[in-house]
Amino acid sequence: MTDSKKKPPKAAKAKRVRRTPEDAQRLILDAAESSMGAEGPAGLRLQDVAKKAGVSHPTILHHFGSRDGLVRALHLRALTELSSIVVSKMGSADGLHATFKAYREGIAQRMIWLMQSPENLPRAGLTVFDKIANALHAERVKHARPGAPAPDMEDTRNVVHLVAIAAFGDAVIGPRMRTGVKDEAASRDKFVTWFGGMIETYLRAKG
């Protein structure tokens, strides 16, 4: 290299973009999320996030105060978004498959990150699943066969809990448990369908 000592050719002094604080923070949070690989928050590097967001790393510090501040903001945003996603998916008509899909495509990963927070964040968990259980129970009551024993609310709550932990678990360790299977997606969908049938069989057998 003949010019290894030369300063870069003037670099055209990058034009500064000035965003609103909200836009800048959203931009940075998005970059941070996509910059988190499997490692989660612990693997976050301000430089990486800055490069992905197209800003300098002091800009991040300006908006979030510190690296910790950024991580806390990430957790907070994930938490608020998660509840609404969970409600919309588990409550949908195609509930089961949609729920498994949503967990697969991001919810599970974010939940793991959330678990890795030693902080005491507000817990949306309980109320969210209660809401879902109530809705589902209303369905069961409505469709109960006349003469059959009334549907058990405890059953409903347990089913909701089971679906949540199963969807989460399948999203995280399912793929590894299926390594070697020819068509993974098909195998997975078949399991979800079976799972749905199982729940129905059980509820029908009980009342």
Place this chain on the structure above:
Amino acid sequence: MTDSKKKPPKAAKAKRVRRTPEDAQRLILDAAESSMGAEGPAGLRLQDVAKKAGVSHPTILHHFGSRDGLVRALHLRALTELSSIVVSKMGSADGLHATFKAYREGIAQRMIWLMQSPENLPRAGLTVFDKIANALHAERVKHARPGAPAPDMEDTRNVVHLVAIAAFGDAVIGPRMRTGVKDEAASRDKFVTWFGGMIETYLRAKG
């Protein structure tokens, strides 16, 4: 402080202990595991591990070559240990509760760490669960009521898969979903019992 400038009082030159390589490596791996908090491998610091193990950090590098080498060794050890634990728990008489307990007490956490490895580690998963499914299926066949349709192997496999992902999921997100409940342990155990009953009801209804 009057002696802030003084060198520490001779420090008694710590006596060196010389271990066999195997002992040293086990010691270090144990320390590394206990030093990993919720953050997982990404949060590992050689200094922390060294202090916990009671050695200097170059000793770690001597035995594992690099930080990455240590992490890889951790993954490898976890992987080999996990399969045997899973087999012993899911195969035990008190299978379901024991399985949930084992996942709660470490398996799930280690699995998450394993997931965070971008490397292509050998997958023990499939064969392990196949083994369990085969054993369970043999049980089902043995106890099948005469005249009833033969137990479906697909059912058995799915049940094993479901138990695995549910135990994993409950271990990780169960506690948060139960925040606010009076007696968490009791609530959890009740769920596991319900889950066991559900599986039985389903299998009985099917054949």
Place this chain on the structure above:
DNA sequence: GTCACTATTGACAATATTGTAGATAGTGAA
């Protein structure tokens, strides 16, 4: 004992990473 081998260590080197400070440049308001 003497010697080879190597596990262990303190001191140091080389980066990586977070955080600070001061200058600069968009932007909206007067």
Place this chain on the structure above:
DNA sequence: TTCACTATCTACAATATTGTCAATAGTGAC
């Protein structure tokens, strides 16, 4: 336009962290 405000930048400072090296000290073999 002028001005206040502040989002953004470059350059630097302060640690943190990993990795290197040469010296040292257990241990077993002879």
